[in-house]
Amino acid sequence: MDRDTCDLLCLDLPHAEAVRAQLTGEERARVLAVQAKALGDPTRLRIAAAMRLGEELCVCDLAWITELSQKLVSHHCGVLRTAGLAASRRDGRLVMYRLTDAGHRLLAAVAGPLTPPTAGAAVTTDAAAR
Template sequence: MDVLAGLDACTTMEPDEGRVAAARDRLVTPEEATQLADLFRLLGDPTRAQLLYALLEAGELCVCDLTETVEVSDTAVSHALRLLRTAGIVASRRAGRMIYYRLADVHVRMLLDLSREHLRHG
């Protein structure tokens, strides 16, 4: 038997039907799984992650503030913000000719806070 394969293998080939049923009852739907994967893929870009944490810390910033903060081009910032806004992760408001961006809601803040805490924990 392959030693490495044995590390993740069951010692018995009989699943615990009660646990399987309970897990299936709480399992995300295939549609939800796709949406979650898309969300994590969107958050998985280092530039977008830095932009989100800049907004988390500052509350609200315009493109030029974000460009300076994360040290990437205004084109890259604008593109990233467009993706994040379309996904409902950031929101914007217009003040004259300026557009200011902020995290869309408390859930995004919680996700970012928990993610950072997880990194610090490990």
């Protein structure tokens, strides 16, 4: 006997149909999965968080903030843009990035409020608090 399956067929059809009617469609689920995967990378999560705090930043600023190369930041920004979580615009020779509404919503759902620590306050991590 498999612990993860029912031992008998016990379909509650009205309830199951009500849930099915409300379930996200396959295409929308695919889009959401791509977006979730884009934020599933720690580097992209940090870049998105920097965009959230800085509103609109050029690749150079994002590279400085995250202490990563411009080429790597540019690549990850492209992934966020392709997933619909970031938007870019060219300003002369600069490329400026910002989070889209979808990017703001998903980042808030994943990371919660991103408030910078107050000046002089000690920053603790879960490991340090144990």
